Amino acid sequence: MDSEIKEEIPVHEEFILCCGVETQVLKCGPWTDLFNGPSANRPKLLIFIITGNPGFCTFYVPFTKALYSAINRRFPVWVISHAGQVVAPKDKKILATPDGSNAQEIKDIYGLSGQIEHKIAFLRTHVPKETKLVLIGHSIGCYMCLQILKRAPEIPIIRSCLLFPTIERMSETPNGRIATPLLCWLRYALYASGYLLLKPCPEKIKSWFIRKALQRMNLQSEFLVLNVLEPFCLANVAYLGGQEMMQVVKRDNEIIKEHLSKLTFYYGTIDRWCPKEYYEDIKKDFPEGDIRLCEKNIIHAFVLYFNQEMADMVADWLKDDLAKIEAAE
Numbered sequence: 001m002d003s004e005i006k007e008e009i010p011v012h013e014e015f016i017l018c019c020g021v022e023t024q025v026l027k028c029g030p031w032t033d034l035f036n037g038p039s040a041n042r043p044k045l046l047i048f049i050i051t052g053n054p055g056f057c058t059f060y061v062p063f064t065k066a067l068y069s070a071i072n073r074r075f076p077v078w079v080i081s082h083a084g085q086v087v088a089p090k091d092k093k094i095l096a097t098p099d100g101s102n103a104q105e106i107k108d109i110y111g112l113s114g115q116i117e118h119k120i121a122f123l124r125t126h127v128p129k130e131t132k133l134v135l136i137g138h139s140i141g142c143y144m145c146l147q148i149l150k151r152a153p154e155i156p157i158i159r160s161c162l163l164f165p166t167i168e169r170m171s172e173t174p175n176g177r178i179a180t181p182l183l184c185w186l187r188y189a190l191y192a193s194g195y196l197l198l199k200p201c202p203e204k205i206k207s208w209f210i211r212k213a214l215q216r217m218n219l220q221s222e223f224l225v226l227n228v229l230e231p232f233c234l235a236n237v238a239y240l241g242g243q244e245m246m247q248v249v250k251r252d253n254e255i256i257k258e259h260l261s262k263l264t265f266y267y268g269t270i271d272r273w274c275p276k277e278y279y280e281d282i283k284k285d286f287p288e289g290d291i292r293l294c295e296k297n298i299i300h301a302f303v304l305y306f307n308q309e310m311a312d313m314v315a316d317w318l319k320d321d322l323a324k325i326e327a328a329e
Contacts, residue, residue, distance in 0.1 A: 009028060009029075009065045009068055009069060009073075010028070010029065010030060011026055011027065011028050011061060011064070011065065012026070012027040012028075012032045013025075013026055013027075014026075014027065014032070014095060015086075015088040015093070015094045015095065016094065016126075017094055017095070017096050018083070018118060018121055018125075019083065019105070019106050019117070019118055020109075021109055021118065022086060022087060022088050022094060023080065023081055023083060023086065023122070024057050024080070024081040024088070025079070025122075025126075026057045026058075026060070026061060026064065026078065027076060027077075027078050028065060028067075028068045028076060028077040028078065028079075029068055029073065029075070029076040029077060031043055031076040034046070034126070034127055034128055034131060035128060042128070042131070043074075043075050043076055043131070044075075044131065044132060044325050045075045045131065045133070045134065045158075045322070045325045046075065046076055046077075046078060046127055046131050046132075046133055047067065047075055047077040047078070047133075047134045048078050048079075048080070048123070048127075048133055048136070049063075049064065049077065049078065049079040049080070049136045049137075049138070049141070050079075050080065050135065050136070050137045050138070050141035050144050050145060051079065051080075051081070051082065051138055051139075051141050052139030052140055052164075052166075052301075053082065053139065053140045053237060053240050053241055053244065054082075054237045055080075055082030055085045055086075055141075055237075056081065056085065056086070057080065057081050057086075059303045059304075060079045060138075061079075062303070062307040063302075063303050063307040063310060063311055064079050066307045066308050066310075066311035066312075067136075067311040067314055067315060069311070070311045070312055070314070070315035071315050071318065071322060074322065075322065075325075080119065080122060082115050082118070082236075082240065083109045083110055083114065083115055083118045084109070084110040084232070084233065084236035085233045085236050085237055085240075086233060087230055087232065087233060106118065106121070110236045110240060111239065111240065111243045112140075112143075112240060112243040112247050115144065115240060116144050116147045116148065116151065117151075119148060120148055120151060120155070123148075123155055124152070124155070129154075129156070130156075131156070132157075132325060133155060133156060133157045133158065134157070134158060134160070134318060134321065135148065135157055135159070135160040135161070136160070136163065136314065137160065137161070137162050137165070138164060138302075138303070139163075139164055139165070139166050139273065139300065140166050140240075140244055142162035142163065142164075142166065142167055143165070143166060143167045143244075145162060146160075146162075146167060146252060146255045146256070146259075147255075149258075149259050149262075150252070150255045157262065158262065158321055158325075159263075159264070159317075159318060159321050160259070160262055160263055160264070161264045161266070161314050161317060161318070162263065162264065162265050162266065163302065163310065163314075164266065164267065164268050164271055164273065164274060164300045164302070165266075165267070165274060166244070166248060166274050167274075168248065168250060168251035168274075168278065169249060169250075169251075169278070170244050170245055170248040170249075170273070171245040171246070171249075173272060173273050173274065173275060174272040175272040175273050176245060176273070179241060179245060183238055183241040183242035183245055184242045184246060251282065253285060256282075256286060256289070260286060260288070260289050263289065263290065264290045264291075264292070264317050265282065265289065265291040265292065266292050266294065267279035267291070267292065267293050267294065268298060268299065268300055269293060269294050269297065270297055270299065271299070271300045273300050274300075279291065279293050290317075296309060298310065
C-alpha cells in the first residue's frame with residue numbers, strides 16, 4: 001500500500017543553468033515554481049536536500065517521496081545535483097536563470113567551495129526570501145549545509161538535519177585512507193581509463209547496464225541516471241572527492257556552536273566515512289546538542305536500502321518545526 005502511495009506522488013524534473021552550469025533539480029510535490037501564482041498558495045517552507053558525492057539526484061527519489069509522504073504532503077521536498085555531475089539528455093530543455101550571467105563569479109565551481117556557492121546561488125534565485133528552509137544534508141552535503149549557514153546568514157534556515165555527516169578528518173577514516181591516494185594522486189589515471197572505457201560505449205548499452213544495476217539494488221526511478229557512466233561527470237565526482245579529502249579536516253566548531261539549536265546530527269555505527277568515535281568526540285564537545293547515534297545498523301549510503309526508515313525519522317525530528325509553520329499560516 002505504501003509503495004502505491006509513493007507511486008502517485010508527483011516528482012517534477014528540471015534542468016537549469018545555475019551559475020552557468022547544467023544542474024538537475026527534482027521537485028517533489030505540486031509546487032514547481034515558488035514565485036509565480038498567488039502568494040496565498042505558495043508553501044511557507046521548502047525542504048531542500050543536498051546530496052553526498054556523487055550528487056546523482058535520481059538515487060534520492062525514493063527517499064524524497066518517502067519524506068514527502070511522511071510529512072503528509074504539506075510542504076515541497078526538492079533535491080539538487082552537484083555542479084558538473086549531471087548532463088541533460090539531448091531532448092531536455094535547459095532553463096535559463098537570472099544568475100546565468102554570473103558564471104565567472106564562482107571560481108572552481110566543480111570544487112568543494114564552488115559547489116557550496118552553487119547551492120547558495122540556487123537558493124537565492126529560486127526560493128523567495130520569505131520562504132523558510134529546512135536543509136537536509138547527506139555525507140559531504142552536511143559540510144555544505146554548515147557552510148551555507150556560515151556564508152549566507154540571510155537565508156531563513158530553521159533546521160538542518162545532517163545525515164551521516166562527513167564534516168571532519170575525512171582522509172583519516174577507513175574509507176578515506178583508501179580514497180585519498182586514488183582521488184588525490186591517481187586521479188588522472190582514473191580520468192583516462194574512464195574516458196577510454198566509457199566514451200565509445202553507446203547510450204543504449206549504458207542505459208541497459210544502469211537499469212540492470214538499479215534492479216539488482218532494488219532501486220526504482222523514473223529518471224535515468226546516464227551520468228553514472230558519463231566520463232565528464234565521473235571526472236568531476238573524483239575531483240570533488242579529492243578536494244574533500246584535502247579540505248575536510250578540522251570540524252568547524254564555531255559554526256556548530258552558533259547554530260546548534262538548528263542542527264540535528266545522525267551518526268552511523270557501521271560508517272566507514274565517519275566512524276563512531278567521531279560521534280563520541282562531537283557529543284563530548286556539544287553535550288547539549290541534538291546529536292544521535294543510529295540504532296538500526298543503517299549504512300552510510302542509506303538511499304540504497306533504508307529510505308523509509310530515514311524518512312520516518314527525519315519527519316519525526318521536524319514535527320515541531322512544521323507544526324509551528326502551519327500554526328503561523
